[in-house]
Amino acid sequence: MQDVFLTAMSRLSQLRDGTSFQAWISTIARNRAYDFHRARPAMEEVREDHLRSLPGQTQSAAEAMSALEAIKSLPDAYSETLLLRLVEGMTGPEIAARTGLTHESVRVNLCRGMKLLREKIEGKQV
Numbered sequence: 001m002q003d004v005f006l007t008a009m010s011r012l013s014q015l016r017d018g019t020s021f022q023a024w025i026s027t028i029a030r031n032r033a034y035d036f037h038r039a040r041p042a043m044e045e046v047r048e049d050h051l052r053s054l055p056g057q058t059q060s061a062a063e064a065m066s067a068l069e070a071i072k073s074l075p076d077a078y079s080e081t082l083l084l085r086l087v088e089g090m091t092g093p094e095i096a097a098r099t100g101l102t103h104e105s106v107r108v109n110l111c112r113g114m115k116l117l118r119e120k121i122e123g124k125q126v
Contacts, residue, residue: 004029037100070120071113078113081106 008025015024071082080099084090092110096103 001029004032007032037097067121070117073120074113074116077109078116081109082113082117085110 004025007028011028015021068087071079071086073079074082081095081101084095084098085092090098092103092106095101095110096106099106101109
């Protein structure tokens with residue numbers, strides 16, 4: 001809220017009609033909220049010792065790290081959505097809210113990313 005008022009104070013000279021102040025400041029607040037939610041939070045780096053400590057883990061840490069590296073080698077749009085889905089366990093709508101993408105874009109990125117990941121992993125095993 002403080003940021004909204006600081007922005008409004010610095011742009012007060014741009015307000016053309018004083019009777020539209022409420023709409024003007026609401027627009028500033030909405031834009032600042034969009035900016036806040038559009039900014040990506042930093043993702044924590046997954047290390048091998050984190051993988052060993054996961055409860056109920058059936059894969060070896062080496063296999064998990066190999067899969068993680070395969071995901072990271074994909075284009076950013078696909079790797080980000082796959083990491084959020086497979087590592088962090090987020091749903092499609094949660095990924096959309098976090099990344100600022102539409103739900104449909106997330107679904108497409110997950111589908112295409114899984115296809116590329118499958119091809120990359122199968123290529124390594126052959």
